[in-house]
Amino acid sequence: MPGIPIIFAETVAPNVSEHDRRRIDAALRRIAIGDPSGRWQERPDAILVTAMLTDGRSGALVVRLEAQYGTQRRCRIAKVSSLASARAEWRAFNDVLKPVPSILCPPIEAVTEGVLDPGLALPGEDEAVIYTDVEQFAGAAACNLEYLVATAGSAGADRAVAVISRLFHLAGDIFYSDCDTASTLRERLMVNLSLGPDLELDAIRYEDQEVAADGQARSARWLPPAAVLAAGATCALGTAPAAVVPLGCGTPSQPNHRGRRAQ
Numbered sequence: 151m152p153g154i155p156i157i158f159a160e161t162v163a164p165n166v167s168e169h170d171r172r173r174i175d176a177a178l179r180r181i182a183i184g185d186p187s188g189r190w191q192e193r194p195d196a197i198l199v200t201a202m203l204t205d206g207r208s209g210a211l212v213v214r215l216e217a218q219y220g221t222q223r224r225c226r227i228a229k230v231s232s233l234a235s236a237r238a239e240w241r242a243f244n245d246v247l248k249p250v251p252s253i254l255c256p257p258i259e260a261v262t263e264g265v266l267d268p269g270l271a272l273p274g275e276d277e278a279v280i281y282t283d284v285e286q287f288a289g290a291a292a293c294n295l296e297y298l299v300a301t302a303g304s305a306g307a308d309r310a311v312a313v314i315s316r317l318f319h320l321a322g323d324i325f326y327s328d329c330d331t332a333s334t335l336r337e338r339l340m341v342n343l344s345l346g347p348d349l350e351l352d353a354i355r356y357e358d359q360e361v362a363a364d365g366q367a368r369s370a371r372w373l374p375p376a377a378v379l380a381a382g383a384t385c386a387l388g389t390a391p392a393a394v395v396p397l398g399c400g401t402p403s404q405p406n407h408r409g410r411r412a413q
Contacts, residue, residue, distance in 0.1 A: 156197050176272075177276045181262055198223075200225075228279070231278070237265050243279075252320070252323070260280040261280065
């Protein structure tokens, strides 16, 4: 059976590179169809890509789409990534999220054939996982967090901090309801080897320092989350690799920090 036809909306097509278009097209054509878990029960007539939700810095492409069945349109979210990443996401959903349904985590409805059976994966091609659209699942309007911070200035940073705080609060009941406390501290990178910083903060100047018991200087000033997000938003919007973001009122007694996006 031929693959599902993939169409890019006129408002989206000019903003998608030929490379990303090919990745999205090749993956979405192979969404599994059938009765078992991980498949759409009905084959859509076509899939319309209506929005790009990320710019692919993480290696994955996230798009909003409409699965078209005659005159019916079903909004969904697709994440296109490598076979290993897609299989890990599908496994994590079944092991962690599916047993504890929550409004925080829209369910995965379907995946591509290679995720279900690696023997069906095409060499060099991406796979995809398809989520219920968060706006439909939660029954409320949703906004991409990066867009929220990058386009709204300082007010947007404050709002984003509140959104992230609520997200982490809700996530505790799902991701850490059955956790164990480690006897010794461990670096996060050792727990999750794929975890890495998207934002680095370099201190240009420290003032009002205090000296700890080990003789090392410590900054006495706490770095507020809004300042971190403001630094990230400034770097994301600008063409320069770094941006200087003053903290507090910007007086000489306040330390300045530079936000630099990790490459």
